[in-house]
Amino acid sequence: MSQSYLDQLNPVQAQAVTNTEGPVLVVAGPGSGKTRVLTYRIAHLIQSGVAPWEILTLTFTNKAAREMKLRIESVVGTRASNVWAGTFHSIFARILRVEAEKIGYPSNFTIYDSDDSKSLIGTIISEMNLDKNTYNANAVRARISSAKSNLVTPKLYQNNQELMSQDRMAKRPFVHAIYEKYTARCKKAGAMDFDDLLYRLFELFQKNPDNVLDKYRKRFRYLLVDEFQDTNHLQYSIIKKLVHYDGSPRNICVVGDDAQSIYAFRGATIQNILDFEKDFANFGIQIFKLEQNYRSTEQIVQAANEVITNNSRQIQKKIWSDKGEGQKIKIINALTDTEEGKRVTDIIVEQKNRSHLMNSEIAILYRTNSQSRVFEEYLRRYNIAYRVFGGQSFYQRKEVKDLIGYLRLIINHNDEEAFKRVINFPKRGIGKTSVDKIGQAAGQLNESFWDAMLKANVGARTKNSLGSFKRMIEGYTLRSQSENAYEIAQAVAKDSKLLDTFKADTTVEGLSRVDNINALLDGIKTFVEEGSILDPETGQKDTSLSAYLQNIALLTDHDQDVNLTDYVTLMSVHAAKGLEFKSVFVVGLEEKLFPSFMSMETIEQLDEERRLFYVAITRAEQYLTLSHARSRFRFGKMHNNEPSRFLEEVPTQHVETTAYIRPRGQTDMSAPRSSGIKGNFKPRTTASNTGFKVNPADFRPSPSSDVQAGMKVLHLKFGEGKVIAVDGSANNRIATIHFPEIDSPERRIMLKFAKLQIVE
DNA sequence: GTTGGTATCTGTGGA
DNA sequence: AGATACCAAC
Numbered sequence: 001m002s003q004s005y006l007d008q009l010n011p012v013q014a015q016a017v018t019n020t021e022g023p024v025l026v027v028a029g030p031g032s033g034k035t036r037v038l039t040y041r042i043a044h045l046i047q048s049g050v051a052p053w054e055i056l057t058l059t060f061t062n063k064a065a066r067e068m069k070l071r072i073e074s075v076v077g078t079r080a081s082n083v084w085a086g087t088f089h090s091i092f093a094r095i096l097r098v099e100a101e102k103i104g105y106p107s108n109f110t111i112y113d114s115d116d117s118k119s120l121i122g123t124i125i126s127e128m129n130l131d132k133n134t135y136n137a138n139a140v141r142a143r144i145s146s147a148k149s150n151l152v153t154p155k156l157y158q159n160n161q162e163l164m165s166q167d168r169m170a171k172r173p174f175v176h177a178i179y180e181k182y183t184a185r186c187k188k189a190g191a192m193d194f195d196d197l198l199y200r201l202f203e204l205f206q207k208n209p210d211n212v213l214d215k216y217r218k219r220f221r222y223l224l225v226d227e228f229q230d231t232n233h234l235q236y237s238i239i240k241k242l243v244h245y246d247g248s249p250r251n252i253c254v255v256g257d258d259a260q261s262i263y264a265f266r267g268a269t270i271q272n273i274l275d276f277e278k279d280f281a282n283f284g285i286q287i288f289k290l291e292q293n294y295r296s297t298e299q300i301v302q303a304a305n306e307v308i309t310n311n312s313r314q315i316q317k318k319i320w321s322d323k324g325e326g327q328k329i330k331i332i333n334a335l336t337d338t339e340e341g342k343r344v345t346d347i348i349v350e351q352k353n354r355s356h357l358m359n360s361e362i363a364i365l366y367r368t369n370s371q372s373r374v375f376e377e378y379l380r381r382y383n384i385a386y387r388v389f390g391g392q393s394f395y396q397r398k399e400v401k402d403l404i405g406y407l408r409l410i411i412n413h414n415d416e417e418a419f420k421r422v423i424n425f426p427k428r429g430i431g432k433t434s435v436d437k438i439g440q441a442a443g444q445l446n447e448s449f450w451d452a453m454l455k456a457n458v459g460a461r462t463k464n465s466l467g468s469f470k471r472m473i474e475g476y477t478l479r480s481q482s483e484n485a486y487e488i489a490q491a492v493a494k495d496s497k498l499l500d501t502f503k504a505d506t507t508v509e510g511l512s513r514v515d516n517i518n519a520l521l522d523g524i525k526t527f528v529e530e531g532s533i534l535d536p537e538t539g540q541k542d543t544s545l546s547a548y549l550q551n552i553a554l555l556t557d558h559d560q561d562v563n564l565t566d567y568v569t570l571m572s573v574h575a576a577k578g579l580e581f582k583s584v585f586v587v588g589l590e591e592k593l594f595p596s597f598m599s600m601e602t603i604e605q606l607d608e609e610r611r612l613f614y615v616a617i618t619r620a621e622q623y624l625t626l627s628h629a630r631s632r633f634r635f636g637k638m639h640n641n642e643p644s645r646f647l648e649e650v651p652t653q654h655v656e657t658t659a660y661i662r663p664r665g666q667t668d669m670s671a672p673r674s675s676g677i678k679g680n681f682k683p684r685t686t687a688s689n690t691g692f693k694v695n696p697a698d699f700r701p702s703p704s705s706d707v708q709a710g711m712k713v714l715h716l717k718f719g720e721g722k723v724i725a726v727d728g729s730a731n732n733r734i735a736t737i738h739f740p741e742i743d744s745p746e747r748r749i750m751l752k753f754a755k756l757q758i759v760e
Numbered sequence: 761g762t763t764g765g766t767a768t769c770t771g772t773g774g775a
Numbered sequence: 776a777g778a779t780a781c782c783a784a785c
Contacts, residue, residue: 060774062775114775265774266774367772390773393774427761431761553775635770637776
């Protein structure tokens with residue numbers, strides 16, 4: 001057997017790969033070859049005789065799972081496709097398809113996405129006659145979601161003093177009642193939301209009917225978990241059900257980095273890492289720390305290390321790189337968001353020309369998806385190919401959801417959200433009043449909307465329409481037994497008049513809706529051609545509509561296959577986790593934006609924002625550019641924001657001194673700037689003026705040769721300071737200055753770069 | 761029931 | 776600014 005893949009690992013990595021028995025915790029810094037370790041570990045298991053389908057690998061994104069499979073394949077060949085590898089949600093959904101009936105769900109259950117959940121919660125709120133401003137559907141949904149993630153049932157919720165008093169304080173004492181109704185309603189509709197995919201599996205394992213748990217414990221002899229820092233309590237509880245029991249070999253390997261935990265907002269907790277150490281302490285746990293960064297240059301790694309030390313709690317590790325010192329970090333201080341867009345694009349042009357970067361080696365990362373627009377405009381003007389990830393996903397578009405709504409209803413008649421979406425679109429004369437009556441009947445009879453629809457007290461004509469609607473859907477349900485997903489979807493798009501309705505709309509929007517429907521149909525066709533694997537062990541494939549729907553529900557925009565053209569990547573920092581680019585731009589580094597205004601209340605929230613910043617800067621291999629704008633257009637208004645505190649946390653010795661030079665011959669392309677600031681557009685020459693303690697308009701820098709020890713000086717970012725000493729050679733004088741206003745007040749400043757105004 | 765216009769709300773990240 | 780909710784008129 002060839003062991004050559006072991007030669008490609010450093011000693012710690014090799015340890016993490018070959019110690020396959022018993023519990024293992026791998027703490028993996030950014031760029032430390034985490035994926036390599038995971039894939040080689042799986043390959044190693046297979047090489048040592050473990051059957052691929054005995055290995056379960058849980059990841060957070062479909063993309064990560066797919067990539068892992070590809071890489072395992074390159075070592076062990078096609079056997080790789082028999083490994084169970086997927087996201088928590090998709091693997092668990094697959095198990096639930098088989099077992100759902102044991103806990104009172106149909107095997108063809110629908111998966112409600114967050115829009116469905118939100119809509120149902122909104123319906124319940126209004127049915128309960130609660131004020132929908134106090135009871136914000138999104139806020140309630142978040143609370144329900146976090147309850148589920150912490151194994152809190154509606155009953156437990158009601159008995160939990162802390163939760164109840166939080167609700168009372170927020171003037172929302174009935175959240176527990178909404179939670180209870182929501183749960184019942186989902187069940188009635190044969191639907192699971194994203195949290196249910198986890199929670200119901202836990203329930204199944206907990207109740208353990210027919211000793212079903214035993215089956216999965218035996219099936220998954222080896223368990224691997226990627227991005228463990230992003231798991232929530234519920235996920236960890238399921239993991240423990242599978243591997244942590246008497247007599248278990250406890251073959252579990254979790255890989256994570258506490259410094260890259262960025263999903264606390266949806267219940268993830270790094271407590272899981274600490275708990276893991278504790279829970280498996282008596283079972284021979286082995287801990288490996290991957291500390292060598294193979295991705296980034298020293299400037300970037302050291303800056304990142306420094307930034308993260310501002311967080312209060314973390315697992316001690318020393319990330320280092322031997323990629324050489326590399327380029328310093330550039331900082332762009334822009335006046336407006338449009339100027340930021342222009343200057344970032346200018347640098348992209350320069351990097352392409354001078355450093356011969358491909359578009360695909362460049363990424364622009366931002367905190368919120370809405371920031372993409374300005375960059376898109378400039379990239380388009382400069383004729384640079386780009387691709388925006390995230391934002392409104394393809395699957396969230398109205399027309400796409402409409403068609404999928406039909407398909408969902410065909411497979412699961414009880415799907416309430418799908419029913420309401422399509423019952424009167426395209427119009428068939430069944431208006432709001434009728435749907436409300438159906439809803440009332442459903443409530444009284446304790447039936448689904450579907451079962452109640454012909455029993456509702458509606459007019460004869462409406463009843464007629466309902467009847468033919470019902471027959472149409474049932475006809476497709478029958479056909480779906482024998483025809484594949486594409487055949488059904490195509491027929492539905494035509495017969496339901498959905499395509500015709502959109503075709504009748506000749507506006508630009510209507511045209512794009514038709515395009516999107518066709519794109520969706522193409523996607524379904526591809527699915528049918530490839531089929532989805534039901535069970536890695538048997539390799540059984542399924543091209544049915546039902547299989548398609550379970551596949552689609554957990555897909556995001558990032559999973560769309562990308563044609564291999566060369567484009568600049570635009571995405572949120574969250575979406576960029578796990579990726580790397582030669583050149584990275586982290587933009588919009590302003591207080592209230594990054595860190596987000598929603599996350600500035602507590603130290604914990606700020607720490608998470610900082611970890612997000614850490615993730616952002618560690619995506620860069622060679623070039624890192626940070627930018628902020630003094631003012632930006634947001635929510636329909638101009639906002640002036642201070643530069644982000646994170647900019648100040650980047651040590652100045654890693655920052656390049658830049659002067660903004662207007663690119664030649666491009667004046668005609670200059671951005672439309674908001675009036676009022678126009679005249680103030682001046683080149684800035686300091687690198688470190690990332691946060692201004694002094695109003696730049698009042699700032700009059702003095703010739704640096706005049707600066708002497710003992711003087712009182714002003715610095716744009718650091719404020720007032722006292723020069724303690726001046727040393728260095730005549731043409732590279734360095735001043736040691738004490739700035740009382742900043743955190744580490746003693747600064748060494750090179751006078752030939754710094755701008756200082758002598759006060760006295 | 762449908763249409764079109766106006767008022768109101770909302771606003772981070774994503775499986 | 777954009778999406779959605781709501782309402783009056785057809």
